Amino acid sequence: MVAEEVKSVEVYEVGPTLTFSMGPQHPGTGHFRMVITVLGDTVVRCDPDPGFVHRGEEKMCEYKTWITNIPHLERPAILDAAGMVYPYVLAVERLMGVEPPERAKYLRVIMAELQRICSHLYWLGLMGVFAGHATMYMWCFGDREYLVDLTQLIGGQRITHSYFVPGGVRNDAPAKVPKELVKEFRRYYRMMLGRDYGGEVPEDFRRYALAVCEFFDTRLDEYYRMLLDSSIFIYRTKGVGVLRREDAVSLGVVGPVLRGSGVRSDTRIDEPYDAYPYIKFNVPTMDGCDSYSRMMVGYYEMKESVRIIEQAIEQMPDGPVKLKQHPVSIRVPAGEVFASAEAARGQCSFYIRSDGTDRPYRVKICSPSFRNLIALPHLIRDVRVADIPIIYWSLNYWPVECDR
Amino acid sequence: MPAAEEALNRIVDDLKKKFGDKVLEVVIEPKKIAKVLVAPECIKEVAQYLKSEWAMDYIKGVTGVDLSRLPDKPQEALEVIYHVGSMSSEDLRGVTFSLSTKVSLSNPVMPSLTGVWRGAEMHEREVYEMLGVNFEGHPDMRRLLLPEFWSDKPPLRKDYAVPGRER
Structure with missing residues (x-):
């Protein structure tokens, strides 16, 4: 490689301020850098510098076929x-003009909500670490294991399962749960809640999933007492990083950040898809507009997700889970489509243009973290340096999802 | 969602009436997309009108498309599409409206809409580096995701081929 020639050197007048990089190796920020300018202990400017994990997903989509695009499109946010x-x-389904079978719609909802909880648990657990509460991290990851096991039972993989395909889901949920898992759940239940599970833990998949949901709901109440209601956590997060309602809308932020600023907007309600119209759930919002509100919205969303999973499991009809079509090569007519769904971090939208061939002509991913990125320089201004990690993580910003 | 389709039809009709010939093309397909194509000179005016009259105050994304390899009608142009929605109007909840314009591939310049939708700042920066569209009046037109030493073509243009991969 030829070394790049230095053509010019710019010299800046720095004055009394100090500019430094936060990241990309910061233990909390992930592969993401913020260029922070401080005056004493106060941040005067924050310039986010994403792109360390840019992998060209959108360009890659133009090289792969409609089906082989699915596994790599999951990678931006593996949780x-x-x-x-x-x-x-x-x-893709809207371009093709097809609808998945009813059972597939419910299975998709169950999978999406399971992963929403897993993603939020990671958020909450790391928030505990940022706020100096390492126990929360251990709790969240311990409990998450049983939800990830459910994901594995349904989709075959713990996180990146490639379970969704245009026209349904890849396979049906199993009828039975392995005996070892049931035994392990029983042990964990006793360890965490200090009492035995009432009666036999069911081996039937539906009833086992309901048992896990019930267990997790109880644990959520303990999370509240342990972290979210603790005075240290409230002191660190309340009034920190205030994003007013009008700013939230004009900046175009999504998900818990938007709802934490008092805007009741959720794709699952606004433009319902798949089985969501048949399920009753609330969209939690908070008016505090601060980091605390955003965390609380995330917390209540987990409660709602448990409700959604319980309802979906009970209402799920029998039947096929996939349309009859070629497993690899599907035909997608030419056209344009803009579709959205509520991912864990907020509304995720795809613009797809098809030219009628076996590959997309253009795929644009409007990922939630990318849309929340603009809130960072807005919020990290006139704050103390010690508040940067709290504000940053309260946005649930995921660098890979932003960079794609 | 018939209510959303109806709202989109009303917006498109209103734009046609208000801007007449300036509306160059309309793509409206239920459940897929509602898109209005205007000339780059008047996109700012149309965007301002959408925001003030139709309460389209929420930006969802900005897409750039290189049209030079479309199989049926290739054009030496880049299309820039703004996907917008509304948070202040209850009727327009869940509606996404796409406002687009075409700029030439040789001189891709268009006015920035950050003055209308503040949230477009990062999206326009991404379109700038990935497709090379210059947004006039953008407050901070720098690269965002690509490495600083990137010296090849804008990578999402169709004439940029990914090394080691064949289409």
Whole structure:
């Protein structure tokens, strides 16, 4: 490689301020850098510098076929693979003019909500670490394991399962749960809640999933007492990083950030898709507009997700889970489509243009983290340096999802 | 969602009436997309009108498309599409309206809409680096995701081929 020639050197007048990089190796920020300018302990400017994990997903989409695009489109947010690939699948289905079978709609909803909880648990657990509460991280990851097991039972993989395909889901949920898992759940239940599970833990998949949901709901109440209601956490997050309602709308932020600023907007309600119209759930919003509100919205969303999973499991009809079509090569007519779904971090939208060939002509991913990115320089201004991690993580910003 | 389709039809009709010949093309397909194509000179005016009259105050994304390899009608142009919605109007909840314009591939310049939709700032920066569209009046026209030393063509243009991969 030829070394780049230095053509000119710019010299800046720095004055009394100090500019430094936060990241990309910061333990909390992930592969993301913020160029922070401080005056004493106060941040005067924050310039986000994403792109360290840019992998050219959109260009890659033009090289792969409609079906082989699915696995790599999950990679931007592996904890929330279902949420990322959901709008892609919806968009392709709308271009093709097909509807998935009823059972597939429910299975998709269950998978999406399971992954929403898993993603939010990661958010909440790391928020505990940022706020100096490492126990929360251990709790969240311990409990998450049983939800990830459910994902594995349904989709075959713990996180990136490539479960959704245009025209349904890849396979049906199993009828039975392995004995070892049931035994393990029983042990964990006793360890965490200090009492035995009432009666036998069911081996039937539906009833086992309901048991896990019930267990997790109880644990959520403990999370509230442990972290969200603790005075240290409230002191660190309340009034920190205030994003007013009108700013939230004009900046175009999504998900818990938008709802934490008091805007009741959720794609699952606004433009319902798949089985969501048949399920009753609330869209939690908070008026505090601060980091605390955003975390609380995330917390209540987990409660709602548990309700959604319980309803979906009970209402799920029997039947096929996939349309009869070629497993690899599908025909997608020419046209344009813009489809959205509610991923864990907020509304995720895909613009797809098809030219009638076996590959997309153009795929644009409007990922939630990219849309929340603009809130960072807005919020990290006139704050203390110590508040940067709290504000940053309260946006649930995921660098890979932003860079794609 | 018939209500949303109806609202989109009303917006498109209103734009046609208000801007007449300036509306160059309309693509309206239920459940897929509602798109209005205007000339780059008047896109700012149309955007301003959408925001003030139809309460389209929420930007969802900006897409750039290179049209030079479309199989049926290739054009030496880049299309820039703004996907917008509304948070202040209850009737327009869940509606996405796409406002687009075409700029030439040789001289891709168009006015920035950050003055209308503040949230378009990062989206326009992405279109700038990925397709090379210059947005006039953008407050901070720098690269965003690509490495600083990138010296090839804008990568999402169709004439940029990914090394080591064949289409």
